[in-house]
Amino acid sequence: MPRRISRTEFLEARQAQRLDLAAAKADPVFRQKVEAAGLSLDELDKLDLYERDGRLEGPRELRALFDLLKGLERGGAADTLTVKPLGWSFGPVERALDALDGRFEASAGSGPLPALTEAGRARLPLSAAVGRGAPNRSDDVRLVQSRLKDVGFEVGVDGQFGPRTEQALKTYRAMLTGADETNEVSGRVDPDDLLHHALASSEPPRWERMPKSGPGFVNEDTDGFGFGAAETRAAIEEIGAAYERDYLASHPDAARLSVNDVSERHGGDTRDHQTHENGLDVDLRLPRSDGGSGSDVRWANYDREATWAMLQAIASNPRVERVLFSDATLLARATDTKQPWAHKLFDGGPVHKNHLHLDIRPPAVTPQ
Numbered sequence: 001m002p003r004r005i006s007r008t009e010f011l012e013a014r015q016a017q018r019l020d021l022a023a024a025k026a027d028p029v030f031r032q033k034v035e036a037a038g039l040s041l042d043e044l045d046k047l048d049l050y051e052r053d054g055r056l057e058g059p060r061e062l063r064a065l066f067d068l069l070k071g072l073e074r075g076g077a078a079d080t081l082t083v084k085p086l087g088w089s090f091g092p093v094e095r096a097l098d099a100l101d102g103r104f105e106a107s108a109g110s111g112p113l114p115a116l117t118e119a120g121r122a123r124l125p126l127s128a129a130v131g132r133g134a135p136n137r138s139d140d141v142r143l144v145q146s147r148l149k150d151v152g153f154e155v156g157v158d159g160q161f162g163p164r165t166e167q168a169l170k171t172y173r174a175m176l177t178g179a180d181e182t183n184e185v186s187g188r189v190d191p192d193d194l195l196h197h198a199l200a201s202s203e204p205p206r207w208e209r210m211p212k213s214g215p216g217f218v219n220e221d222t223d224g225f226g227f228g229a230a231e232t233r234a235a236i237e238e239i240g241a242a243y244e245r246d247y248l249a250s251h252p253d254a255a256r257l258s259v260n261d262v263s264e265r266h267g268g269d270t271r272d273h274q275t276h277e278n279g280l281d282v283d284l285r286l287p288r289s290d291g292g293s294g295s296d297v298r299w300a301n302y303d304r305e306a307t308w309a310m311l312q313a314i315a316s317n318p319r320v321e322r323v324l325f326s327d328a329t330l331l332a333r334a335t336d337t338k339q340p341w342a343h344k345l346f347d348g349g350p351v352h353k354n355h356l357h358l359d360i361r362p363p364a365v366t367p368q
């Protein structure tokens, strides 16, 4: 019987692993198997989306790998891979998995975190896990809720583990790991795990309201997508300041950066977007030549030169991992003029003709 592997299962199985592309490609057996699966080595290179470090690792790159494998399969369910038994029905997905398996090694730095120090434990002295299926002792739940509140989530501190607390934990974990979908991660904090370290931190990663305006930018969101990671807030402010300094100062009539959607109050699934769940996604509306915002690369009022200046401010910011956008002229210009950040730009297809989408790097968790 064919076996179905969901995207979540795939990500969980590979989470602490990485694939070194150069090492794998140096192996003729790997190359042969990948080509037999109908994949080109260039396609694998394209999955190295973020750091361009020659490795596939982390939830976003693994998700892209899953989607590539999914593309080899005809007609399966959208978020599962159907893996058939080996033998005469050995298809492209099985061939690709066969090539990839055994090539993964443990990811650097993704091993288990050390136990919390006395000082860390004193800031969040959990006696047991909190979350679905956990003991949920009310003192522990209260401690976790209180810390979630401190880092910016709107949760009651009542010692009862409920959906609001679970969603905050899922959103927080997705923010820390860069997972696109909060339903793909666990809403549970176990003693000494990533969430315990983060919540016990003297400087915990924070969930914040996005700023209304600042140098070079204005936040025009009106439908409740005004929350995200502190790193996203910092990125917006830094990008705005750079755009102001490098372009608006000499083009005072040009549009300011127009921030639209980040994430909702509690993060999590949303009807409006496929992503925008973990506080690390930002949409920016396109500038118009009349100085306003809200255009489309196909419209006459689209201000391409202001957009180019925005792209420079955005993609040269180290907090930005990836930009999705669909202006072929500017995508080509970035490559042709050999911009050091050109690798961060991706053609986002038809849905990204009227906005820029930014992925922000997840905050680092310092072991406590």
Ligand SMILES: [Zn+2]
Pocket: 273, 276, 281, 282, 283, 356, 357, 358
């Ligand atoms: Zn977006």
